[in-house]
Amino acid sequence: MSITGYGNQWVCDLVPYEPGKPIEETARELGLEPDEIVKLASNENPLGPSPKAKLAMAEAIENAHIYPDGGGYRLRTALAEKHGVAFENIVLGNGSNEIIELLCHSFLKPGAGLIAAEHAFVVYKLMATLFGADYVEVPDPGFVHDLDAMLNAVTPETRLVFIANPNNPTGTLVGQEEIDRFMVGLPDHVIAVFDEAYHEFLEEAPDAIRYVKEGRNVCVMRTFSKAQGLSALRIGYGVTNSEVAGLLNRSRQPFNANSIAQAAALASIQDEEHISATVSNNAIGRRYFESSFAERGWEFVPSHANFVLVNVRDGDRVFSALLKKGVIVRAMRGYKLPEWVRISIGTPEQNKRCLEELDRVLSV
Numbered sequence: 001m002s003i004t005g006y007g008n009q010w011v012c013d014l015v016p017y018e019p020g021k022p023i024e025e026t027a028r029e030l031g032l033e034p035d036e037i038v039k040l041a042s043n044e045n046p047l048g049p050s051p052k053a054k055l056a057m058a059e060a061i062e063n064a065h066i067y068p069d070g071g072g073y074r075l076r077t078a079l080a081e082k083h084g085v086a087f088e089n090i091v092l093g094n095g096s097n098e099i100i101e102l103l104c105h106s107f108l109k110p111g112a113g114l115i116a117a118e119h120a121f122v123v124y125k126l127m128a129t130l131f132g133a134d135y136v137e138v139p140d141p142g143f144v145h146d147l148d149a150m151l152n153a154v155t156p157e158t159r160l161v162f163i164a165n166p167n168n169p170t171g172t173l174v175g176q177e178e179i180d181r182f183m184v185g186l187p188d189h190v191i192a193v194f195d196e197a198y199h200e201f202l203e204e205a206p207d208a209i210r211y212v213k214e215g216r217n218v219c220v221m222r223t224f225s226k227a228q229g230l231s232a233l234r235i236g237y238g239v240t241n242s243e244v245a246g247l248l249n250r251s252r253q254p255f256n257a258n259s260i261a262q263a264a265a266l267a268s269i270q271d272e273e274h275i276s277a278t279v280s281n282n283a284i285g286r287r288y289f290e291s292s293f294a295e296r297g298w299e300f301v302p303s304h305a306n307f308v309l310v311n312v313r314d315g316d317r318v319f320s321a322l323l324k325k326g327v328i329v330r331a332m333r334g335y336k337l338p339e340w341v342r343i344s345i346g347t348p349e350q351n352k353r354c355l356e357e358l359d360r361v362l363s364v
Contacts, residue, residue, distance in 0.1 A: 045229030096236030171303025200227035285345035
């Protein structure tokens with residue numbers, strides 16, 4: 001018998017997450033230089049990290065031989081102050097993805113349930129599968145989370161409800177009124193998880209952290225990968241009540257947030273100018289894509305994040321054709337959207353090149 005026959009069944013059944021195609025691999029395949037590649041596939045910050053974060057990283061590397069602060073005191077203190085919560089309410093993660101995993105470690109097992117929207121971040125389903133839990137997928141009319149339907153799907157076995165706000169890959173948002181109505185009806189045996197990776201790009205952001213302050217079973221996830229441009233460092237965090245935080249801290253690995261990441265994240269919090277420039281560039285680029293798609297009569301989903309979902313009739317074909325031109329976008333077949341691609345917002349030059357190549361591909 002193959003060794004996989006002795007493996008955990010849920011691991012064997014897992015379909016691995018497929019990240020965006022790397023720049024270096026694409027450049028090798030096409031015989032191009034990496035700086036000739038335009039990558040608009042992974043919702044990264046085209047402006048890069050804050051200058052303050054770069055300086056903090058350079059200083060932190062001098063002590064790379066020393067283990068990091070396992071409790072993340074300075075970063076957690078700054079985040080607690082920023083959000084108006086206690087130090088104990090902050091849990092650091094190796095990216096906010098690890099917070100997802102820690103929640104599943106802490107609350108999922110065979111027979112337990114996780115609820116998410118039909119076109120939500122695929123990692124929720126992967127994690128439910130990994131822990132042998134029941135994954136309940138609720139339809140999202142117009143690609144927007146239907147919180148009333150998600151609440152109606154809750155059973156005594158439900159442990160986690162994930163609400164990506166704004167949602168990846170659709171870019172849609174649920175407002176404060178819908179959230180408040182959802183929270184009124186949510187029973188105490190369920191944790192509402194608000195995945196707010198794209199929070200900084202919102203003009204008017206709903207407040208889910210208020211429910212943490214009220215002691216409700218809520219976990220709000222944030223990341224430094226998007227607006228702060230620290231994707232490579234893998235640093236994120238959860239804001240939750242002290243009881244849930246205690247369980248997540250028992251589940252996490254020691255030193256899960258490295259020193260360089262902690263230093264860069266702390267510096268990023270203090271660089272409001274860089275965040276402002278990032279948000280401004282994103283707003284301009286998003287308007288550019290959406291107005292261009294509208295002019296061409298292409299169906300798209302108005303976005304609140306740093307990407308736009310657009311219907312190109314055959315996402316796999318368009319992805320492959322653009323790739324040959326040195327432009328990387330994200331095909332959406334894995335999200336049950338085979339006609340669509342997701343395009344991240346880049347610099348004005350990158351956006352222009354992407355649209356020009358897209359015009360050529362779709363004219364064929």
